[in-house]
Amino acid sequence: MQQDTRAFILGLPKAELHLHLEGTLEPELMFELAARNDLTLPYDSVEHARAAYEFSDLQSFLDLYYAGCSVLVTEQDFYDLTWEYLTRAASENIRHVEPCFDPQTHTERDVPFGTVIAGILRALEDGQQRYGITYRLIMSFLRDMSPESAARTLERARRYGHRITGVGLDSAELGHPPDDFAEVFAAARAAGYRVVAHAGEEGPPAYITGALDILGAERIDHGVRCLEDQMLTARLAMDRVPLTVCPLSNVRLKVVPDMASHPLRAMMDAGLLVTINSDDPAYFGGYLTENYVAAADALGLSHSELVTLAAASFQASFLDEGTRQDRIAEVEAYGSARGVR
Ligand code: HPA
């Protein structure tokens, strides 16, 4: 990797559209919050926790991810979690974020929805004030829990109105197709929420089709398995459906064997609107810049292609049209100033 490529990526104005706030919980903060809340962790030390982050598939990761969430109890805990991420984002010139969170993971443990949302929103507001990072918040339903539980979560969100922009669908994908969630997503759309869904990470291309047709998803999280279905790929390209790809996540969860085999370039070549994101950076070994660097390095992405990817991250966002175009112009000006044509 040329040192100038890393610096180029670091300074590039970027948006992050696929980021689980709970997946930004670094072991250091996990230990701090465990002590604050008088809880014991299944790890002896920060190093021991990091060493345990060896995953064989999505489920093996989710087991540790949900266990880690147990230290998040108070509003301040959710604030600190979100604030650490935003501080990191600011240092990487991330200008806009659309993070998601998993309310059911917390309400199941009797942490009130209001506690979770208050801490997250206070940090996002502070991040906008202090760092100028704009945001849209997404609430994800857990697909390995019941549709009734998702519906109760939607009901709990009602009083926060448009402070929550979108709904999503995450957690264990295989064996949990989108079909069961048709009703709750219809209710969410009727209430004015934007819609995203994880699909085609471990699950087959049919789950992507289902996310579009059954849930009304406007944007697909991951979607890397779409290339297995030519008709679907053509449809995604034609309709400019954004796909929020997470390169380091895909390697760490063995969705792909290694970075050199990652389909990102093939997806770009197929005319898809792809963006680079970090998913759960505390667990997968890198934040947004590291995801761009790893992909650029393994797939030989040019500075011009990196500009295209950063512009796509704003294009695919839920920002209003005017702000989106302003940000895209900033990305292009950044490239032009550095000789990218
Ligand atoms: N996939 C599905 N569910 C998740 C993930 C993921 O990568 N991270 C947190 N929840």
Ligand code: ZN
């Ligand atoms: Zn994800």
